Amino acid sequence: xxxxxxxxxxxxxxxxxxxxxxxxxxxxxxxxxxxxxxxxxxxxxxxxxxxxxxxxxxxxxxxxxxxxxxxxxxxxxxxxxxxxxxxxxxxxxxxxxxxxxxxxxxxxxxxxxxxxxxxxxxxxxxxxxxxxxxxxxxxxxxxxxxxxxxxxxxxxxxxxxxxxxxxxxxxxxxxxxxxxxxxxxxxxxxxxxxxxxxxxxxxxxxxxxxxxxxxxxxxxxxxxxxxxxxxxxxxxxxxxxxxxxxxxxxxxxxxxxxxxxxxxxxxxxxxxxxxxxxxxxxxxxxxxxxxxxxxxxxxxxxxxxxxxxxxxxxxxxxxxxxxxxxxxxxxxxxxxxxxxxxxxxxxxxxxxxxxxxxxxxxxxxxxxxxxxxxxxxxxxxxxxxxxxxxxxxxxxxxxxxxxxxxxxxxxxxxxxxxxxxxxxxxxxxxxxxxxxxxxxxxxxxxxxxxxxxxxxxxxxxxxxxxxxxxxxxxxxxxxxxxxxxxxxxxxxxxxxxxxxxxxxxxxxxxxxxxxxxxxxxxxxxxxxxxxxxxxxxxxxxxxxxxxxxxxxxxxxxxxxxxxxxxxxxxxxxxxxxxxxxxxxxxxxxxxxxxxxxxxxxxxxxxxxxxxxxxxxxxxxxxxxxxxxxxxxxxxxxxxxxx
Numbered sequence: 001x002x003x004x005x006x007x008x009x010x011x012x013x014x015x016x017x018x019x020x021x022x023x024x025x026x027x028x029x030x031x032x033x034x035x036x037x038x039x040x041x042x043x044x045x046x047x048x049x050x051x052x053x054x055x056x057x058x059x060x061x062x063x064x065x066x067x068x069x070x071x072x073x074x075x076x077x078x079x080x081x082x083x084x085x086x087x088x089x090x091x092x093x094x095x096x097x098x099x100x101x102x103x104x105x106x107x108x109x110x111x112x113x114x115x116x117x118x119x120x121x122x123x124x125x126x127x128x129x130x131x132x133x134x135x136x137x138x139x140x141x142x143x144x145x146x147x148x149x150x151x152x153x154x155x156x157x158x159x160x161x162x163x164x165x166x167x168x169x170x171x172x173x174x175x176x177x178x179x180x181x182x183x184x185x186x187x188x189x190x191x192x193x194x195x196x197x198x199x200x201x202x203x204x205x206x207x208x209x210x211x212x213x214x215x216x217x218x219x220x221x222x223x224x225x226x227x228x229x230x231x232x233x234x235x236x237x238x239x240x241x242x243x244x245x246x247x248x249x250x251x252x253x254x255x256x257x258x259x260x261x262x263x264x265x266x267x268x269x270x271x272x273x274x275x276x277x278x279x280x281x282x283x284x285x286x287x288x289x290x291x292x293x294x295x296x297x298x299x300x301x302x303x304x305x306x307x308x309x310x311x312x313x314x315x316x317x318x319x320x321x322x323x324x325x326x327x328x329x330x331x332x333x334x335x336x337x338x339x340x341x342x343x344x345x346x347x348x349x350x351x352x353x354x355x356x357x358x359x360x361x362x363x364x365x366x367x368x369x370x371x372x373x374x375x376x377x378x379x380x381x382x383x384x385x386x387x388x389x390x391x392x393x394x395x396x397x398x399x400x401x402x403x404x405x406x407x408x409x410x411x412x413x414x415x416x417x418x419x420x421x422x423x424x425x426x427x428x429x430x431x432x433x434x435x436x437x438x439x440x441x442x443x444x445x446x447x448x449x450x451x452x453x454x455x456x457x458x459x460x461x462x463x464x465x466x467x468x469x470x471x472x473x474x475x476x477x478x479x480x481x482x483x484x485x486x487x488x489x490x491x492x493x494x495x496x497x498x499x500x501x502x503x504x505x506x507x508x509x510x511x512x513x514x515x516x517x518x519x520x521x522x523x524x525x526x527x528x529x530x531x532x533x534x535x536x537x538x539x540x541x542x543x544x545x546x547x548x549x550x551x552x553x554x555x556x557x558x559x560x561x562x563x564x565x566x567x568x569x570x571x572x573x574x575x576x577x578x579x580x581x582x583x584x585x586x587x588x589x590x591x592x593x594x595x596x597x598x599x600x601x602x603x604x605x606x607x608x609x610x611x612x613x614x615x616x617x618x619x620x621x622x623x624x625x626x627x628x629x630x631x632x633x634x635x636x637x638x639x640x641x642x
Contacts, residue, residue: 019230100124183243286340333451489524
């Protein structure tokens with residue numbers, strides 16, 4: 001059986017009968033849609049411009065000089081057609097909306113569903129192409145115009161909007177393959193409309209005779225009919241519905257608008273409860289998507305507030321807990337957790353800097369949901385006319401647990417230069433049957449001291465391309481946990497498909513400032529006859545990790561510790577020493593274990609700080625043959641000084 005056929009078999013097994021029936025019916029409809037696309041069908045009704053809110057958007061200045069300078073620098077890059085996302089730096093003098101500018105490959109202009117977007121020989125890196133087409137750089141241009149009233153920014157934004165519509169007729173090309181992309185793009189267009197008001201170029205994009213309106217209607221219809229379903233209804237569905245809700249609410253110009261907005265709001269309310277644990281943790285078990293999803297809901301809540309609509313109380317309460325979880329999972333320097341997939345996805349970009357993004361999430365969560373988080377006014381909240389009030393800081397809790405998500409924080413001295421922050425994973429692999437964005441990281445942990453990351457999650461690096469590295473960064477060996485007989489805890493069957501999945505659970509948890517203890521185990525090695533059980537004990541500046549295989553037989557185990565690239569790592573007879581910024585961790589190796597330090601090796605020693613980036617970093621690998629039932633102890637002693 002070829003790999004391609006095997007993937008389809010496993011993918012079918014992950015679907016319910018209802019999902020299979022829906023996908024079959026979609027395939028049956030495809031030839032008819034293809035024929036209609038060739039005839040230029042899906043003609044949009046004429047928008048009723050009398051329903052449009054076209055009030056001028058009051059000009060607001062950027063109070064923070066640093067934020068203003070960063071915004072203008074990013075807008076100047078957009079003027080030059082410079083793409084600087086995903087670790088690329090490419091200039092595209094004439095924008096090809098179907099092209100990956102790095103690979104120099106332009107996808108075919110054919111019916112979108114006929115394009116294999118996973119084939120990099122055909123489309124290049126589809127993530128690069130799609131990111132360009134999300135139009136985050138256009139909201140940066142619009143925000144720069146709004147702040148400076150420099151018509152160059154408005155002219156460029158409008159020129160690109162019109163060129164996109166001309167180059168992307170309905171259902172044709174790679175930008176009509178996924179409804180999520182239309183959802184994100186529509187959010188950007190809504191805010192371009194608002195922020196460009198007052199410009200002499202605004203009417204070329206959003207005047208009554210603009211060609212954008214037909215595309216706006218068509219993209220909404222596309223989302224409504226081709227939204228994610230079944231085993232694929234993860235963050236994609238939320239993003240699709242957020243885009244539909246924002247567009248239908250901001251532009252109620254067609255007979256379908258009210259129905260689309262209602263459909264989207266009901267779906268968003270349902271998915272908030274389905275995809276978020278009661279504790280506030282996103283069920284995809286990928287923290288980057290916690291932020292992504294939070295932004296989709298916040299832009300939707302802003303639109304509801306503007307239009308006099310309201311989301312349900314259970315939905316709002318779940319979103320409030322989501323925002324509060326983000327705050328309490330920060331370490332002393334504001335670093336957020338890194339687990340599961342991360343692809344730098346954002347719902348909207350009005351500021352180019354990551355710190356400003358988080359400020360906006362927290363401030364908006366406080367303003368709209370009364371979340372118990374600090375509120376700092378940012379340029380994004382200013383441009384969105386969002387009132388920000390509240391304390392500049394909210395105390396961080398000590399040891400904490402989000403038990404329904406299997407996340408446990410062993411910590412002391414929170415928020416201080418001596419904070420010890422250990423985040424342990426004893427939760428599920430991911431969400432739904434395919435667990436698309438989860439990593440095989442059960443019983444893994446990360447460690448920072450005083451907000452300085454030392455033992456880290458190595459990240460993601462790639463999705464559709466670099467299949468070898470996509471597999472590595474998701475693997476058990478790429479996390480701070482134990483492999484048994486060289487196997488993964490869970491079985492990968494594609495870039496976003498898991499078949500055999502480790503089931504993890506916490507067995508005991510006690511939390512106090514003086515001492516935190518967690519015991520957890522998973523069954524990911526049941527096919528080898530064992531379960532992996534681990535106990536973490538944090539007391540002061542010492543972390544003890546006790547591992548044991550519960551079951552039968554003798555096995556080769558490897559305990560991996562992945563260090564931040566800035567760490568200096570050396571081994572001697574006393575153990576392995578990790579140093580960074582005046583901090584030192586001495587790893588006392590279990591008796592009888594051999595030690596290797598991998599750096600940029602075929603088997604490990606890599607770190608991805610953001611999507612598309614990979615650099616060498618030290619991985620400590622401690623290996624031995626052990627019998628089931630035999631415990632081994634790894635001790636991490638932490639201290640200041642060189």
